[in-house]
Amino acid sequence: MAMGKKFDSLTEIILIDYRWVFVCFFLLPISFIYNFLYYLRSEIIFRLSSAPTAHGSKVKSIQRQVRQWRETGMSTKMCTARPGWQTMSFRKPMYKKSMFQIKCNLVDILEVDTNKQTVRVEPLVNMKQLSETLGRLGWTIPIVPELDDLTVGGLVMGTGVESSSHIYGLFQHICLSYELVLADGSVTVCSKDENSDLFYAIPWSYGTLGLLTAVEIKIIPATRFIRLKYEPVKGLNEIVETFDRESKNKANHFVEGLQYSLDEAVIMTGVMVKDSEVEPGKINEIGKWYKTWFFKHVEKILKRGKDRVEYIPIVDYYHRHSRSLFWELQDIVPFGNNILFRYILGWMMPVKVSLLKLTQTEAVKKLYENNHIIQDLLVPTRTMKECIEFFDKSVKVYPLWLCPFNLPNDPGMVHPKEKEEMYIDIGVYGVPHVDNFHPVKTTRAIEDLVEKCDGFQMLYADTFRTKEEFYRMFDHKLYNTMRKRLTCESAFPEVYEKVNKNARD
Numbered sequence: 001m002a003m004g005k006k007f008d009s010l011t012e013i014i015l016i017d018y019r020w021v022f023v024c025f026f027l028l029p030i031s032f033i034y035n036f037l038y039y040l041r042s043e044i045i046f047r048l049s050s051a052p053t054a055h056g057s058k059v060k061s062i063q064r065q066v067r068q069w070r071e072t073g074m075s076t077k078m079c080t081a082r083p084g085w086q087t088m089s090f091r092k093p094m095y096k097k098s099m100f101q102i103k104c105n106l107v108d109i110l111e112v113d114t115n116k117q118t119v120r121v122e123p124l125v126n127m128k129q130l131s132e133t134l135g136r137l138g139w140t141i142p143i144v145p146e147l148d149d150l151t152v153g154g155l156v157m158g159t160g161v162e163s164s165s166h167i168y169g170l171f172q173h174i175c176l177s178y179e180l181v182l183a184d185g186s187v188t189v190c191s192k193d194e195n196s197d198l199f200y201a202i203p204w205s206y207g208t209l210g211l212l213t214a215v216e217i218k219i220i221p222a223t224r225f226i227r228l229k230y231e232p233v234k235g236l237n238e239i240v241e242t243f244d245r246e247s248k249n250k251a252n253h254f255v256e257g258l259q260y261s262l263d264e265a266v267i268m269t270g271v272m273v274k275d276s277e278v279e280p281g282k283i284n285e286i287g288k289w290y291k292t293w294f295f296k297h298v299e300k301i302l303k304r305g306k307d308r309v310e311y312i313p314i315v316d317y318y319h320r321h322s323r324s325l326f327w328e329l330q331d332i333v334p335f336g337n338n339i340l341f342r343y344i345l346g347w348m349m350p351v352k353v354s355l356l357k358l359t360q361t362e363a364v365k366k367l368y369e370n371n372h373i374i375q376d377l378l379v380p381t382r383t384m385k386e387c388i389e390f391f392d393k394s395v396k397v398y399p400l401w402l403c404p405f406n407l408p409n410d411p412g413m414v415h416p417k418e419k420e421e422m423y424i425d426i427g428v429y430g431v432p433h434v435d436n437f438h439p440v441k442t443t444r445a446i447e448d449l450v451e452k453c454d455g456f457q458m459l460y461a462d463t464f465r466t467k468e469e470f471y472r473m474f475d476h477k478l479y480n481t482m483r484k485r486l487t488c489e490s491a492f493p494e495v496y497e498k499v500n501k502n503a504r505d
């Protein structure tokens, strides 16, 4: 049995140390069939163009449910009926059980308008569905958060960040308008020019201002390939300098870093290229099932110590961390990157996060609770060095995910202290390698540093902030005004009530 764990029953030992048996022979085939059927359904609906006509009646059904909630006395608050295990957040929400659940079957792409350069989608459309549909038409949304199952609704109501964010900002900054059903049952549309207060209050509001029914997102032309340059860098000062320089260079369409120790990283910069610019000998289709997991491929380049250039299909690039769930899958299927496994079963990967969540046992949950950290910390790039040094001392988890993003000074929950500024998302996912790791104390210390640096934590993961501390990290001024104006107080809980540790299991 694995060192350091104290599990008594044989079942627990089997379910943890041999979880891969269950994952490989049960969850993987189910994930594959589920994905295939979902793909087939979206494909048929998109080709028949039946979604736009059906959208109106789906919105009416949500309005009917809100009216029903009003008629039945508004005794509990509302949330969406999407089951907790289906979401990409780390934990299952507990609040759903006691709330009035609104069924939102909003899963379709409504319209691609290449003249206006927009796509209109329902909130349950996921990143894989959107990037594949747009990719075939030669377009893309400017920011494609990389995990296949992330939904537009979750990314708007929470947030999304990717390696093009140094140009485009966070997911909400590429959104042009939101359609919502409000607490009084009315439908409203908001954008920068129309109901702009509501438009700026929606991001990070976690479904507590209204029910999202459609989102209009900017699209840009996409090439089939990107040229990706991998630059191994040694020394923390050099890493920070290279990262800062490349993030500010707008000629780079994509910038990302993977840091493998306190003083070793690979900084990757990508540019969209025409087919005629692709050097055939340097094509790497990293999305193919038999390819090495992306973070392992990058690690090899670090070890070789030489710059490298590759041409990568753009959809493969967007979803480069999907097959290995960044580096989280190595703890669940330890041989997932083994060449035999990749060739024989790799085509069914990735296993669906939702199925992993659904079948997570209490023992595995405890293991993650006590021996694992999952956090995305968004801090100004000027504080990058200080933060990385602190994370090295307090958790020593590698690789670290480094992703720059521009944060405009818009009104709302999340904005820089004074003016538009370049931020970095430092993703810390894995087993801490320090003796004094304490899940609550260590995470709180990290949160304190982030707050001191004028930063924010992403709320799909655990937050151990008290309500006062949470209010200090996230600006609630506009949010509270909108909640009063739209009579949300009786209709939806506050964000904190949805994301604090007691609300999640």
Ligand SMILES: Cc1cc2nc3c(=O)[nH]c(=O)nc-3n(C[C@H](O)[C@H](O)[C@H](O)COP(=O)(O)OP(=O)(O)OC[C@H]3O[C@@H](n4cnc5c(N)ncnc54)[C@H](O)[C@@H]3O)c2cc1C
Residues within 6 Å of the ligand: 001, 002, 003, 004, 005, 016, 017, 018, 019, 020, 021, 331, 332, 333, 334, 364, 367, 368, 371, 372, 431
């Ligand atoms: C087939 C298989 C499936 C697994 N599935 C899961 C799973 O679904 N969820 C899960 O959390 N772990 C999973 N693990 C990790 C497992 O619990 C053990 O951590 C792993 O077997 C290696 O532990 P070790 O003590 O032998 O070695 P080491 O890697 O040296 O472990 C050192 C310490 O870290 C702890 N640790 C290792 N991995 C993790 C982790 N992922 N999270 C928290 N602490 C960890 C160990 O318990 C131990 O105390 C799986 C492992 C295997 C082999």
Ligand SMILES: NC(=O)C1=CN([C@@H]2O[C@H](COP(=O)(O)OP(=O)(O)OC[C@H]3O[C@@H](n4cnc5c(N)ncnc54)[C@H](OP(=O)(O)O)[C@@H]3O)[C@@H](O)[C@H]2O)C=CC1
Residues within 6 Å of the ligand: 078, 079, 080, 081, 082, 086, 087, 088, 089, 093, 104, 123, 145, 146, 147, 149, 150, 151, 152, 153, 154, 155, 157, 158, 159, 160, 161, 162, 206, 207, 208, 210, 211, 212, 213, 458, 459, 460, 498
């Ligand atoms: N690269 C990235 O940027 C990554 C981002 N993430 C995070 O994952 C989360 C997204 O996961 P996902 O599974 O898509 O979303 P979730 O189902 O987790 O939804 C997140 C929140 O959005 C609310 N919400 C979703 N749809 C609607 C809607 N139609 N109307 C009102 N509220 C809605 C949910 O409300 P309710 O509780 O009522 O259901 C919930 O509070 C985000 O928080 C994101 O930040 C995770 C990994 C990577």
Ligand SMILES: CC(C)=CCC[C@@H](C)[C@H]1CC[C@@]2(C)C3=C(CC[C@]12C)[C@@]1(C)CC[C@H](O)C(C)(C)[C@@H]1CC3
Residues within 6 Å of the ligand: 088, 089, 090, 161, 325, 326, 328, 353, 356, 357, 360, 364, 365, 368, 374, 376, 401, 425, 427, 429, 458
């Ligand atoms: C901003 C960015 C890039 C975030 C990346 C976040 C990923 C690393 C997160 C998102 C969902 C996530 C929290 C998840 C898990 C690992 C880390 C993930 C993949 C796992 C699979 C770990 C194992 C757990 O038993 C369980 C299955 C519950 C979760 C599910 C969600």
